[in-house]
Amino acid sequence: MSWGLANLKHAMREPGCPLCRLQREAEKRYLDNLLWENVNDPATREQWAAGLGFCPRHAWQLQRLEARRYGDGLGNAILYEDLLQRVISALEALAREAAGSPPPFYRRLARSFRPGSSSDTEDPDRLPGLQGRQRCRVCRLGQETAQAYAEWLIEGLEETDVRARYETSDGLCLPHLRMALVRAQDRAPGVFVWLATDANRRLQRLLGNLREYIRKHDWNYRDETMSPEERRAWIRAVAFFAGEVESDGSLDDRSG
Ligand SMILES: [Zn+2]
Numbered sequence: 001m002s003w004g005l006a007n008l009k010h011a012m013r014e015p016g017c018p019l020c021r022l023q024r025e026a027e028k029r030y031l032d033n034l035l036w037e038n039v040n041d042p043a044t045r046e047q048w049a050a051g052l053g054f055c056p057r058h059a060w061q062l063q064r065l066e067a068r069r070y071g072d073g074l075g076n077a078i079l080y081e082d083l084l085q086r087v088i089s090a091l092e093a094l095a096r097e098a099a100g101s102p103p104p105f106y107r108r109l110a111r112s113f114r115p116g117s118s119s120d121t122e123d124p125d126r127l128p129g130l131q132g133r134q135r136c137r138v139c140r141l142g143q144e145t146a147q148a149y150a151e152w153l154i155e156g157l158e159e160t161d162v163r164a165r166y167e168t169s170d171g172l173c174l175p176h177l178r179m180a181l182v183r184a185q186d187r188a189p190g191v192f193v194w195l196a197t198d199a200n201r202r203l204q205r206l207l208g209n210l211r212e213y214i215r216k217h218d219w220n221y222r223d224e225t226m227s228p229e230e231r232r233a234w235i236r237a238v239a240f241f242a243g244e245v246e247s248d249g250s251l252d253d254r255s256g
């Protein structure tokens with residue numbers, strides 16, 4: 001058995017979406033290593049600068065990690081010193097350019113002839129040097145990790161013992177279900193059907209629990225007790241659509 005499948009089987013024993021768990025673990029490992037030894041590594045710094053830091057989630061995760069683990073912020077301070085210098089130079093360059101530029105009418109005219117790149121997905125508030133050239137490094141790494149495990153999962157689900165293990169797990173969240181289904185579509189139609197059927201069965205049960213949760217909020221049914229599964233149905237619904245979120249290394253302490 002490949003180590004990938006072995007990790008996957010282990011993650012299926014733990015609560016929450018197994019791909020989320022493995023993805024979050026990889027992201028956390030990256031941040032750990034960053035603080036531990038890579039703050040001054042040129043390649044790592046290049047990635048950091050290319051993203052102009054990390055996305056909000058990973059930026060604050062890194063901040064909490066250092067505060068909690070080392071009771072200090074030297075690593076973050078060094079990383080942000082770098083970014084601040086870059087943003088200051090970019091602002092200076094933009095101001096210089098604006099000071100010497102033609103009046104607004106011509107500028108607007110020039111902009112309207114620029115090759116278009118205005119789509120829904122792109123941030124319209126872009127200025128040279130004031131946003132990253134690349135997506136957050138940790139997000140990209142996490143996604144690559146999840147994609148690799150999705151491949152292992154598809155391969156593994158050909159086997160009955162992996163299917164049995166998967167059935168006892170919490171199953172995939174929607175983003176990772178999509179990732180797995182896309183990969184199974186052409187290569188493993190049998191796995192595609194099995195995975196879709198399994199997901200459907202889980203969602204029917206979740207829907208049932210969610211409806212009971214709603215119904216038992218009605219004054220008339222206030223004496224009926226809720227099962228633990230019903231009580232956490234609304235949280236599981238969030239986790240299904242949004243994926244699991246780490247609380248610094250643990251997917252386990254969801255309340256509910
Ligand atoms: Zn997931």
Ligand SMILES: [Zn+2]
Nearest residue numbers: 055058136139
């Ligand atoms: Zn990120």
